[in-house]
Amino acid sequence: MSASLERRYRAALDWYPAEWRHANADAMLDTLLDEAEATGRVKPAPAQTLNLLAFAARERIRTAMPVAVRDRSSALAWGVGAAISVVMFVCIEWAPWPTADPRVLPPGVGLGPFMSATTVVLGLWAASFLAALVGAGTIARWILAATLPASLALVLFDTQPWAALRAPSSSLLFLALMALIALQGSPAATARGRAWLAVCAIGATGFVLPGVVHAAATRVSDDSWISRIAWADVTRPLYWGAALLGVALVAAIARRLTWSAAALVAVVPSLLFFAALLVASGGAVILAVAIGVATAAVVLVRRSGYRVVVQRRE
Amino acid sequence: MTTTEMREPTFLVLAALADGRKHGYALIAEAAELSDGRVQLKVGTLYAALDRLGEQNLVEGAGEEIVGGRLRRYYRLTNAGAARLEQEAARLASNAANARAKLRGRSAGTVASA
Numbered sequence: 001m002s003a004s005l006e007r008r009y010r011a012a013l014d015w016y017p018a019e020w021r022h023a024n025a026d027a028m029l030d031t032l033l034d035e036a037e038a039t040g041r042v043k044p045a046p047a048q049t050l051n052l053l054a055f056a057a058r059e060r061i062r063t064a065m066p067v068a069v070r071d072r073s074s075a076l077a078w079g080v081g082a083a084i085s086v087v088m089f090v091c092i093e094w095a096p097w098p099t100a101d102p103r104v105l106p107p108g109v110g111l112g113p114f115m116s117a118t119t120v121v122l123g124l125w126a127a128s129f130l131a132a133l134v135g136a137g138t139i140a141r142w143i144l145a146a147t148l149p150a151s152l153a154l155v156l157f158d159t160q161p162w163a164a165l166r167a168p169s170s171s172l173l174f175l176a177l178m179a180l181i182a183l184q185g186s187p188a189a190t191a192r193g194r195a196w197l198a199v200c201a202i203g204a205t206g207f208v209l210p211g212v213v214h215a216a217a218t219r220v221s222d223d224s225w226i227s228r229i230a231w232a233d234v235t236r237p238l239y240w241g242a243a244l245l246g247v248a249l250v251a252a253i254a255r256r257l258t259w260s261a262a263a264l265v266a267v268v269p270s271l272l273f274f275a276a277l278l279v280a281s282g283g284a285v286i287l288a289v290a291i292g293v294a295t296a297a298v299v300l301v302r303r304s305g306y307r308v309v310v311q312r313r314e
Numbered sequence: 315m316t317t318t319e320m321r322e323p324t325f326l327v328l329a330a331l332a333d334g335r336k337h338g339y340a341l342i343a344e345a346a347e348l349s350d351g352r353v354q355l356k357v358g359t360l361y362a363a364l365d366r367l368g369e370q371n372l373v374e375g376a377g378e379e380i381v382g383g384r385l386r387r388y389y390r391l392t393n394a395g396a397a398r399l400e401q402e403a404a405r406l407a408s409n410a411a412n413a414r415a416k417l418r419g420r421s422a423g424t425v426a427s428a
Contacts, residue, residue, distance in 0.1 A: 024361055027378075027387035031338030031357050038339065048356055055358035138321060 005036055008044050015056035017063045061184050065265070071193055072262030074185025076247070078144075079200025080240060080266070081178040082129035085122040087208050087234050088167070093119045109161050116166040121150045125175065133197055137188035144179050151176050170273070171235035177269035207243055208234060238277075241270025320402045326353055327363050328372065328391060328399040335376035335390040364389060372398055 009032045013025045032048070035041070061070065090096075093114045111117050124147045131140035151172040154163050166172075187193030212234060248263035278287050320328075323345070330336060330344035342355045355363075367373035372395035376388040391399065 024365075026385035027338060028357055028361050030381075030384040030386050031342070031360070033384065034337075034339030035342065035357065038343070048358075051356035051358040055362050058362070 002042055005042060005044065006033060009033070012044065012049050012052045013056075015053055015060075017056075017060050019063065020056075020059050058184075065184075066258075067185075068258045069261045069265060070185035071187045072185070072196065072259055073265035074182045075187040075193060075196035075200050076244065076262055076266040077178045077181035078129060078132060078187065078197055079202075080204045080244075081125055081175055081182060082201050083204035083208055084175065084178075084234055084240075085125035085129075086205070087212055088171075089119060089122040089126070091212055091234070092167075093122060109164050111162045116164065117150075117154060117162045118167045118172075121147050121154065121167075121172065121175065124150060125179075129197070129201065132188035133194055135188055135194060137186055140188055141183055141186075144182060147179050148176055167235070170237070174235050174237050174240075174269055174273065177272065178266075181266055181269065204243075211239065237270040237273035241267050241274065244270065320398075322349070323353060323355055323359060324363055324367065325399075325402055325406075326355070327360070327367065328395055328402075331373065331389060331391040332396070332399060335388040337386050337388050341389070367395065371395075 006029070009029055010025075013021060013028060016025065032044075035048075036044075065073075093116070095115075096113075111119055124143050128140045128143035128147070131137075131143060154166045154172060155169055157163050158166055187197050244263045244267040248260045248267065251257070251260035251263060275287055278284070326345035326348050327341060329348055330341050336344065338357070338360060342357075342360060345353055345355050364373060368375075371392055373389050374392050376390035378385060378387045380386070
C-alpha cells in the first residue's frame with residue numbers, strides 16, 4: 001500500500017462535511033485501503049472516487065438542508081418539471097392537430113411523429129413522476145437521473161435529424177437543474193410526500209396553461225392557437241421563478257416557513273438564469289460585486305467563529 | 315404500519331451481519347459472496363447505508379481496534395435489525411415460492427395441451 005494512495009483517498013474523503021469526517025473518515029479510509037490491498041490496487045479506482053464524491057455531495061446537502069425542506073423542494077421541482085414536460089410534449093413535440101405553423105416537420109427530420117428526440121427527455125420526466133406518484137421512489141429517481149445524459153446527448157448531437165429541432169439548450173438546462181433539485185429529496189417515500197407531488201403538479205399545470213394559451217394565441221406566423229407553440233414560452237425560467245417566489249411569499253405570510261424555504265430552494269435554477277441574463281445584458285460587474293461581497297461576508301462570519309442562526313421569536 | 319421493500323444492498327449488508335460482527339471490508343466481501351459477485355458495494359454506498367441503518371436502529375457499532383495504525387470499526391445487527399432481516403427474507407421466499415408455483419402450473423398446462 002503506497003502513501004500516495006492513502007493521501008489520495010484522504011483527499012477524496014475531505015469532500016465530506018466536517019461532522020461526517022470526524023465520525024467516519026478513519027473507518028472509511030481503513031475500508032478503502034483494505035479493498036486496495038485485496039485487489040492489488042495502487043491508485044484509487046475512478047468508480048470508487050466518483051462514488052465518494054456523490055455521497056459526499058449528498059451528505060453536504062443533508063447537512064445544509066433539513067429533510068422537510070429537501071422533500072418539499074423536491075416535490076415542487078418534480079411537479080413543475082412534470083407539468084412542463086407534459087405540456088411541451090403535447091403542444092410542441094407531438095401537436096396531434098393540423099398545424100398551420102411554418103415550423104411543421106420537414107421531410108426526414110424528427111423522431112417519428114414527434115419533432116425531435118426531446119420527446120425522450122420529456123417522456124422520462126413524465127415516467128419518473130408517475131413512478132414517484134405510485135411510491136416507486138428508487139425507480140423514479142433513476143429514470144429522472146437518466147434525463148441528464150439524455151439532454152446532454154441532444155445538445156451534443158444536434159446535427160442529427162432526430163435532434164435538429166430539439167428544444168433549445170436553455171429549456172433543457174432548466175429541466176436538468178429542476179431534475180437536480182428533485183433528486184435531492186425523497187417525496188415518494190411517504191403518502192404525504194406523494195400527495196405533495198400531485199398537488200404541485202396540478203398547481204404547476206394550472207399555472208402554465210393560461211401562459212401556453214396566451215403564447216399560442218399571440219403567434220404572428222399562424223392563424224390559430226392550435227399551432228405548435230414556441231419552446232421558450234413554456235420553459236421561461238423567469239416565469240417559473242416568479243411563480244415559485246410567489247409561493248415562497250404566500251407560504252411565509254401563512255407562516256408555513258418550511259414550504260417557504262422549499263420554494264426558495266426550487267427557485268435557484270431560475271435565479272441562475274436571471275444571473276446569466278444580467279451578465280449578458282452588461283450587468284456582469286454588478287453581479288461580480290454582489291457575489292464578491294456575499295462571499296466575503298460568509299468567509300468573514302465563518303472565520304470570526306460566529307454562526308448565523310434563524311430562530312423563532314419567543 | 316406497512317414496511318417498505320428493502321433495497322438489495324441494504325438486504326445484503328444486514329444478511330452479511332447475520333452471523334456476527336464485521337468490519338467495513340468484510341461486509342463488502344460478504345455482500346459480494348452472498349450475491350455471487352453481482353453486487354460490489356462501493357465504500358461511500360456502504361457507509362451511507364450503515365449510517366441510515368444506524369439511525370433506524372437496525373445496526374449498531376460493535377467496537378473499534380487499531381490494526382496496522384489504522385482504525386478498524388466493527389458493526390453488528392441489533393435485535394430489531396435481525397427481525398427486519400427475517401421479515402424481508404420471508405417476503406422474498408414467499409415471492410419465490412409463488413413464482414415457482416406459477417411456473418409449475420405453466421409446465422403442467424404445456425404438457426396437457428401437447
